[in-house]
Amino acid sequence: MKQALINIDVQSSRSAPAPRLLILFACAALTACGQTPPEAARQPRTTDSDAAAPVDREAPAATVATLSGEWRVAAIDGRSLDEPVGIAISGDEASVWWEPACAGVARRYRISSGSVSFSSIGANGGRKEVCEIAPPPRLDDVLRALDEADTIARTPSNGVRISGTRHDVTLFSQ
Numbered sequence: 228m229k230q231a232l233i234n235i236d237v238q239s240s241r242s243a244p245a246p247r248l249l250i251l252f253a254c255a256a257l258t259a260c261g262q263t264p265p266e267a268a269r270q271p272r273t274t275d276s277d278a279a280a281p282v283d284r285e286a287p288a289a290t291v292a293t294l295s296g297e298w299r300v301a302a303i304d305g306r307s308l309d310e311p312v313g314i315a316i317s318g319d320e321a322s323v324w325w326e327p328a329c330a331g332v333a334r335r336y337r338i339s340s341g342s343v344s345f346s347s348i349g350a351n352g353g354r355k356e357v358c359e360i361a362p363p364p365r366l367d368d369v370l371r372a373l374d375e376a377d378t379i380a381r382t383p384s385n386g387v388r389i390s391g392t393r394h395d396v397t398l399f400s401q
Contacts, residue, residue, distance in 0.1 A: 294318035302397040329358035
């Protein structure tokens with residue numbers, strides 16, 4: 228470490244306030260030159276073998292306890308849903324469905340520690356009223372992803388990703 232010596236004439240520094248400040252700043256700058264920044268001091272030093280190891284910096288995904296509420300389908304199989312007609316899914320503590328309920332598009336679900344399973348409720352969800360309506364074109368893809376799903380987790384952007392081995396769907400609360 229290099230050291231600098233500064234001779235200060237005490238008599239002249241009392242009579243001239245500007246040079247006194249200049250000397251004070253010079254001393255502070257010299258003192259700061261030899262110190263390690265606080266962020267670098269807190270981080271562990273790495274060796275060459277450490278630098279090659281991948282580091283997972285993403286926080287663990289938060290668990291999802293329920294699909295209760297109103298959900299917008301944001302992505303299917305990792306691709307953003309960019310269709311003229313969006314798809315919304317409603318849910319309660321035990322099931323999810325597409326409106327209108329009389330269309331009979333519904334699934335029961337069970338969530339346990341990051342695992343999820345869906346099952347069909349049956350024709351028209353057991354309701355007596357029946358309505359004929361054309362569902363959105365990608366609704367079958369959403370249902371396929373739900374039927375094959377085995378994992379559920381929060382995304383970094385606070386969505387819910389429901390996935391299986393071949394298909395997945397991402398939902399956002401409305």
